[in-house]
Amino acid sequence: MDSVFIISYVVIPLLKIAVIVLILSGAIAYLTLLERKVIAHIQVRLGPMRVGWHGLLQPIADGLKFILKEDIVPSRADALVFTLAPIISLVPAFVVFSVIPFGPPGMLEGVLRWALSPFFSPETVQSIVESGSVSGGFVTDINIAVLFVLSVSSVGILGIILAGWASNSKYPLLGALRSSAQMVSYEVALGFSIIGVLLIARSLSLVEIVQKQQQDQLWYIFVQPVAFVLFFICGMAETNRLPFDLPEAETELVGGFHTEYSGFRFALFFMAEYASMITASAMATTLFLGGWLPPFPSVPAFSFLHLVPPVIWFLLKVFLLLYIFIWVRGTLPRFRFDQLMKYGWKVFFPVALGNVLVSAGVLLRFI
Amino acid sequence: MVNFLKRVFFVDVLAGLALTLKYTFHRVYTEQYPTEKPKLAERYRGAPRLNNDPETGETLCIACDLCAQVCPEDLIVVGSERDPDTRKKVLTTYTFDTSRCLFCGLCQEICPTNAIELTQDFELATYSRRNMVWDRTRLEQGWDRIDYGADRETASGRESSRYERKTG
Numbered sequence: 001m002d003s004v005f006i007i008s009y010v011v012i013p014l015l016k017i018a019v020i021v022l023i024l025s026g027a028i029a030y031l032t033l034l035e036r037k038v039i040a041h042i043q044v045r046l047g048p049m050r051v052g053w054h055g056l057l058q059p060i061a062d063g064l065k066f067i068l069k070e071d072i073v074p075s076r077a078d079a080l081v082f083t084l085a086p087i088i089s090l091v092p093a094f095v096v097f098s099v100i101p102f103g104p105p106g107m108l109e110g111v112l113r114w115a116l117s118p119f120f121s122p123e124t125v126q127s128i129v130e131s132g133s134v135s136g137g138f139v140t141d142i143n144i145a146v147l148f149v150l151s152v153s154s155v156g157i158l159g160i161i162l163a164g165w166a167s168n169s170k171y172p173l174l175g176a177l178r179s180s181a182q183m184v185s186y187e188v189a190l191g192f193s194i195i196g197v198l199l200i201a202r203s204l205s206l207v208e209i210v211q212k213q214q215q216d217q218l219w220y221i222f223v224q225p226v227a228f229v230l231f232f233i234c235g236m237a238e239t240n241r242l243p244f245d246l247p248e249a250e251t252e253l254v255g256g257f258h259t260e261y262s263g264f265r266f267a268l269f270f271m272a273e274y275a276s277m278i279t280a281s282a283m284a285t286t287l288f289l290g291g292w293l294p295p296f297p298s299v300p301a302f303s304f305l306h307l308v309p310p311v312i313w314f315l316l317k318v319f320l321l322l323y324i325f326i327w328v329r330g331t332l333p334r335f336r337f338d339q340l341m342k343y344g345w346k347v348f349f350p351v352a353l354g355n356v357l358v359s360a361g362v363l364l365r366f367i
Numbered sequence: 368m369v370n371f372l373k374r375v376f377f378v379d380v381l382a383g384l385a386l387t388l389k390y391t392f393h394r395v396y397t398e399q400y401p402t403e404k405p406k407l408a409e410r411y412r413g414a415p416r417l418n419n420d421p422e423t424g425e426t427l428c429i430a431c432d433l434c435a436q437v438c439p440e441d442l443i444v445v446g447s448e449r450d451p452d453t454r455k456k457v458l459t460t461y462t463f464d465t466s467r468c469l470f471c472g473l474c475q476e477i478c479p480t481n482a483i484e485l486t487q488d489f490e491l492a493t494y495s496r497r498n499m500v501w502d503r504t505r506l507e508q509g510w511d512r513i514d515y516g517a518d519r520e521t522a523s524g525r526e527s528s529r530y531e532r533k534t535g
Contacts, residue, residue, distance in 0.1 A: 042387045046397040229377075331387045332380065 004124055008131040012112070016139050020097050028274040029059035035326045042330040063267070071263035074167060081166035086261070086268035089159025092152045093275035099145040100282045101207045103137020103292045103310045137292065137311060138207065145206040146194060149283060150187075153238065156276055157183045160240070160247055160257045163269070167260035175256030178337060179247035182237055185344030186244075190234035192352035196227040196359040197287045210291035217298040219290040226355045228288040230348055232321075235280035237344070240273060241325060243332040246340060281321035282314075289317045412470040412485040415463045417506035426507070427482035430456040434474035434483050442467045443474060443483075463506055465491050466499035 033048065033055060040047030048055030073079050109129055116125045128134060133141045142148060157179055164176020197220050198204060201212040213219055221228045237244040248256035255261075258269045285291060292310030296302040335343070373379065398405055407413075418427050430447035446460035463483075474483045488510075493499055501510075 038391070041391045041393075041395070044390055044393050044396050046395050046399070049399060327384060327387060331383045 003120075004127050004131065007116075008128045008134045012128075012134050013139055017098070020102075020139065021094060024094060024097060024275065024278065025271075027278060028271050029063065031274045031277065031322060032062065032270070033059050034322070035329070038323065038326045039330045042327075066264050066267035069263040071265060072260075074169065074260050076168045077260065078166040078168065081162050082260075083265070085159045085163035085166055086265045086272070087159070088162060089156045090268045090272040090275065092156040092159075093272050093279055095152050096149050096279045097282070098139040099142055099148055099206055100279075100286060101136070101138040101141070101210060101291055102314050104210075105133065105136040105141070105207060107135065107137035107310065109135040133207075136207070141205055141207045143203075143205050146198065146204045146209075146287075149206075149279075150191060150194070153276060153279060154183065154187055156272060157238075159272065160269075163261070164247075164257040167257075169260050171253045171255070171259045172257045175247040175253050175259070178253075179240070179257060181337075182240075182244065182246060182340060182344070185341055186234045186237040186348070189230055189344065189348035189352045190238060192349070192356055193227040193230035193234065194287060195356045196224045199356070199359050199363055200224070206286050206291070210286060210293065213290045214293055214297045217296075219288065219293070219295075221288040224288065224355070224359065226351065227359075228284070230352050230355070231284055231288065232280075232324075234348060235284060236325065236328065237340070239276040239280050241277065242329040243335050244340060245334060246337055251334075277322060277325055278318065281318045281325065284321055285314060285317040289321075407487050407489070411487050411489070412472045412475075414465070414486050414488040414491055414510070415468070415474075415501065415506055416484050416486050416509070417461060417503065418482050418484055419507060426458055427480045428458045428461065429480055429482070430458040431479065433477045433479070437473045437477045439471060439473065440464075440467045440469060458503075461503040461506060463501045464499065465501055466496060 036058075037047040037055070048058040051057045051061045073082055112129050112135055113125055116128060120128070133139075160179045161176045164172040164174075164179070167173070197209065200216075200220060200223060201209040203209055203212065209220075216223075240247050246256075247253075248258070253259070258266055261269060290297065292314040294302070294305035294308060294310075294313050296305065419425060420427055428445075430445055432445050432447075435441070435443040435445050442464040444460070444462045445458070447456045447458055449455070450457050470485060472485055475481070475485055478484075491499070
């Protein structure tokens with residue numbers, strides 16, 4: 001019993017976490033390359049070409065450079081907070097992935113049986129596989145996952161605010177102030193855009209939301225298109241991406257909140273931005289694009305789509321959304337700050353609220 | 368009303384996205400310069416060359432000094448001496464200062480024997496000012512310079528240019 005407990009609640013989850021952290025770090029590194037390449041081609045340039053074939057080793061070179069650079073703490077800065085800030089902004093972006101389902105429950109059952117059967121009796125293997133979410137394609141499935149994601153990912157912005165404050169410098173502080181104002185005006189619309197999905201799925205667990213989409217034979221983007229667009233736009237604002245990258249705003253604020261940062265601390269902020277991009281895409285995939293489900297999940301004519309592993313479908317959709325993130329960055333200029341606030345409060349918030357009311361009304365009246 | 372609907376459905380944003388998508392597949396303008404040399408115009412005027420007769424290997428220059436006289440920058444210096452036997456002028460030295468050259472091509476236009484010629488070679492950068500004055504051997508045999516395209520290993524070390532170590 002004891003060994004079963006340790007394996008199914010300590011060893012296997014730790015292994016999953018290690019795999020996810022490693023894959024996520026690699027994905028962040030190569031997302032920077034993807035972004036540089038895509039934007040370069042939008043601008044009819046080539047982008048990185050020197051390090052490795054078509055610049056494929058560029059992220060590694062960049063990482064090495066960040067490690068080797070001098071790490072400066074300004075003399076008037078609050079050293080403790082200054083050190084903590086990048087960590088505070090990076091960790092939540094990774095933590096969110098503990099609840100995001102990459103694949104259906106029971107996805108790893110076969111692998112686990114194969115790996116465990118030489119060491120344990122069949123009964124022990126059975127009890128390990130069946131305990132908790134051990135065999136699922138996710139680290140854990142909690143019944144308040146959506147709330148968890150929202151609250152944890154807003155902690156990331158605290159890191160930005162702390163960085164701006166601790167730097168004891170004008171531009172970072174301005175960036176931090178903008179960041180907090182932006183967070184207040186976009187988090188509300190973001191939250192409301194999710195409620196529509198929650199009303200239909202009747203669950204806050206991300207695994208159940210995807211399973212409901214399978215039952216309803218429909219991705220929720222088709223039921224809640226307005227909410228999806230809102231979620232995506234607010235996700236962009238939430239991750240400080242262009243056209244909402246006002247906390248950074250290189251042209252006005254030098255570098256915004258990370259002006260005073262250098263070396264690996266700067267790299268942490270950079271990683272945090274890309275990690276939260278992946279988080280936002282993964283959340284949008286789970287909530288609106290059917291997570292690990294292939295298109296037309298329950299139509300027999302399209303059953304051949306089930307031959308592709310669910311994880312691949314999930315990653316494909318996330319990649320698509322990330323590409324759109326980059327594509328939008330290559331297309332739109334930055335919003336002015338008053339425009340940002342205007343859209344946040346006067347457009348997105350009422351539309352999100354209206355969307356919730358209409359969905360709730362339709363659900364009450366007709367279903 | 369139309370404008371309102373346009374804004375609601377992000378028509379302009381979508382049009383912008385379509386444009387950037389179109390340019391994503393556009394032919395790239397960037398030249399990978401040192402590894403990939405640009406295609407120059409046929410009559411591009413670059414580094415000077417002093418031609419030899421391909422059959423005898425003797426210089427084509429008859430030391431008439433016309434190029435030096437026509438040069439608006441006065442940067443060509445032709446040194447010659449008279450051969451006492453044949454009573455002909457023989458070229459001894461010839462210097463060409465590329466730092467002052469404006470590549471007008473008047474020297475090659477006026478040359479009666481096509482001895483001085485501006486080639487398509489445009490890589491004239493060097494590490495010292497003195498090295499920009501080309502002497503007769505360099506004009507005739509070309510310049511032993513660092514080739515950044517062919518061998519990237521030597522590109523980082525200046526020392527690899529043997530010519531510069533000799534003269535500079």
